[in-house]
Amino acid sequence: MTSASLPPALELRGIDKRFGAVHANRALSFAVAPGTIHGVIGENGAGKSTLMNIIYGFHRADSGEIRVHGRPVEIGSPQDAIAAGIGMVHQHFMLVGNFTVLENIVLGVEGGARLAGGMAKARAGLEQLARDYGLEVPLDTVVSELPVGLQQRVEILKALHRGADLLILDEPTAVLTPQEADQLFKMLGRLRAQGKTVILVTHKLREIMAVTDRVTVMRQGAIVAEVATQSTSSRELAEKMVGRAVLLQVEKGPAHPGATLLTVRDLEVRDRLGVPRVKGVSFTLQAGEIVGLAGVAGNGQSELMEALAGIRAPSRGEIVLGERDLVREGLDSLERRHLGLAHVPEDRLRMGVVTGFSAQDNAILGYHDLPVYQRGALLNRAAILGGCEQKMAAYDVRPPNPNLRISAFSGGNQQKLVLAREIDSDPRVLLVGQPTRGVDIGAIEFIHKKLVALRDAGKALLLVSVELDEILGLADRILVMNAGEIVGEVARADATEEKLGLMMAGVKGEGRA
C-alpha cells in the first residue's frame, strides 16, 4: 500500500508554534506516505487543529519546514496550500447554503470574468471526478437542500476540483450517522486506491482503527507516538492520548426506575420561521434512570431540550414536572430551576458560560438570585466565592482558582464547573446536552461517573448526545429522534449501533412511533 521508494506526500520537519504563552506545537516532525490514509488523533487542545491550520496556511509556523513530495514549500495562505495540492474539508462546512452545488464548487475558481464558460468546463470536469471516485452529487441542487453527508461530499469535490492531491479531513464524522460515516470511509478508500493521500483528524478511536494505515498520536502539542494502525489497539491509543490508562466503558449497575418525574405530552416546537422542529413528541422520565436521546444533530433534539428547559416556548403540548404544567403556567428557565429542573446546555460556550466572567461568577449563572447568594440588597461575595471553591474541589476543576476567567480553563474543566453548578442545585430532573463535547478523555470518565451517581441518587436524566457510544454507554433507555419525531424507543439491552443508526436515518423501529 505504501510506496517506500517515493518521497512522502507530506513531510513536516520541526514545526513549532506558540500563541503567546501557549506552546501549541512542539517541534513536530512526521511524514505521510503517498496513497495512504494517515490518522492524527489527540484530545482537544493537543494541537491537532493548530497543526492542520499551519499545513493549510491559516497560521504560519514559528519555525520548521513543510515538504510536499520531497520539495520544500512556503505555505503562507490557503491559496499557497491549494497551489501545493493540499485540500481541506473543515468540520464546519464552508458552503453557501443558497447556491447550487456547482456554484459552490466554482466559487473562487470561476475561470474568468464571465461565468458561463467556466461553469461549463467545471461541470464537465466534475462529472469526470464523480465517475472516477464514485462521488455522485446532483450538481444543480441548492446546497441547503442536501443532507449533511452529501454536503460533505461537495466539500470533498471542491477540494479535488482545485487539484488537491492531499486531503485533510477535520473531524469529518461529527455530523454524520454511522451509516453515512461508513459511506465516507468507503469513499476515502476509493480516493486512496486512486493514489490520493488523506489525513484524517479525529478524536474517535473507532474511526482511526477502521480506516487508517498509520496513526500519529498527539498530546500537549507534541507527537507521542506514530504507529502502523494494524500493530496497535484502541486501548493502547487511548492510553497514549491521555498519558495514563483509561476506562473506555462506563461502569454502572442496573437502573431501578421509580416514580415518573417528568411527563411530556404531544409537544410541538416551531422555529422562528414557524417551521415545526419538534412534531408532537411524548415521553416520560422516571426517577433513577438515564434516558438517552439519540439522533443526528439537527433533528429536533436541541429544540426539544430548549423547550423543556424553558428557553424556547413550545407551540403546543404539555411538560409536566411533578404536579405542575410548566407550559400552561408559562414558567421561564429560572422558575423551572427553582422547581428542580436543571439544565446542562449543549453548547457550553454559547449558552452555558459567560466567557468574560470569572469562574466564581459563572458558578452562579442561573442561580444568581438565590437567597444564599444575597446579603440584603447586595450579592454575598463571600458565599459566592466559598460556593465556587467547594464546587471546584468536589469536581476536581483545575486550576482551582475561582478568580480566573472561565475562558482560561480547558473545555473539560469548564464543563465540570457547569455540571457542578447544575448538579449542586439538587435537581429532580437534569437535562444534559452533549456533556462531553470538547472535553478530553480524562474528564469524560469523570463526567460519566458523576452522571451515573446522580442517577443512582434517584434523579431522572435526559441525555442528548451525537456520540452514539456515549448514549450506549450511559443510557438505560434510548429514544431516537428523526426529523422532529421520536421514531422509536429501545431498551439499552436491545440496542445496537446498527439498529440505532437505521432509526436515526428515519427507518421506524419497534415500540412507539
Next chain:
Amino acid sequence: MSVRAKLPRWAELGLLPAINLIAALLLSGAIIKLIGESPWAALKLMADGAFGSQESIGYTFYYATNFIFTGLAVAVAYHAGLFNIGAEGQAYIGGLGTGLVCLWLGAWPFWAVLPLAILAGALFGAAWAFIPAWLQARRGSHIVITTIMFNFIASALMTWLLVNVLIRPGQQSPESREFAPNAFMPGLHTLLGKIGIPFTSTPLNLAFLLALAAAALVWVLLWRTHWGYALRVAGQNPAAAVYAGILPPRVTLWAMLLSGALAGSLGLNELMGSQHRILLDFPGGAGFVGIAVALMGRNHPVGIFLAAVLFGALVQGGSQLSFDMPHVNRDMVVVIQGLVILFCGALENVFRVPLTRILTRKELGR
C-alpha cells in the same frame, strides 16, 4: 488553540493608557512644532492651565463633573451590550427637568429643592432614553440609530421650548429667567470654607460630589447586586442570559433607564451649579465626550473618573493654551483632544499587541 494571551491587570489599566496618552501628546507636539510653537512650552502651558492654580483645578474638575455623569451613562449601557450615543440628548432633556424644578420651586429652601431637582433630572433623562430602549426591546429598532436621532429631536424640542415657552419675557436671547438663589448648587469653595479650608471661587460645586457618589453607586449596582449581575450577563452573552432566566429585553429597558438618569444629572452641575438658567445647548458635547471617557476608562467607575479628569484638563488647559499662544487657536485644541481620543480609544490595539508580546515573552523566560 488560538488562545489570545492577555495583558496583566496593571499593564491593562495603567501602562497601556499611559503609552497611548504619551503617543497622542507626542503627535500633538509634532503638530505644534509644525505651526511654529514650542511643544514643550505648549505642554507646560496646558498643564499649568489645568492644574497650576486653585482656580484652574476648580475649572478642570468642574468640566470633569459633566464627563463623569455622561461617561457613567455610556458605561452602564455598554455593560448591558448597548451603545448609547444619546447621552447628549438625555443630558439636555434631563437638564430641562432639573431646570423646571429650579424655576418653579426656587422659593423653597435648597435642601428641599435639591432632591426634587435630582429626581426630575434623572426622570427626564431616563424618560428620554426609555423611548429608544423600548423601541429596541420590543420592536428591534437599533439603539445606536434611535439614540442619535433622539439627540436631534431633543435639540429641536429644546430650541422650540426656549424660543417660544421658557424664554424670559422681553428678552432676545433664547434662555429662561435666572433661578432663584435658593436653587443654586453651593460652590465647593463655600462648602470648603465652612470647614475652614480656603479655596478660590470657581464653578466647581456640590454636583462634583454627587458625581462621585453616582460613580460609587454604579459600581455597587453593577458588581455587587444580582440586578447588575443579570445586566452584565445579558450584555456579554444574551443566549446565556436566556438560559439563566434573565430576559434581555427587560435588561435593555432597565439599563437604558439608568443610563438616561445618569446623563440627565448633568444639569445639576451645568445649570444649578454654573449657568443658573436653562439655555441653548448647555450640554455642549459632553454627551459625546462621555463616549470617549467611558472607552478610555474601560467602562469602570474608577477609570471613568480618571478619564473625565483628563478630558476636563484638556478642555481647561486647552482654553488656556489658545489664550496664551497666538498660533494655537481653539481648533488646534480640538485637534489635540481628537488625537487623545484617537489613540486612547480607536487605536488602542496599536500598542496592545506589541506590549502583550513583550510582557508575555518576559513571563515565559522566568
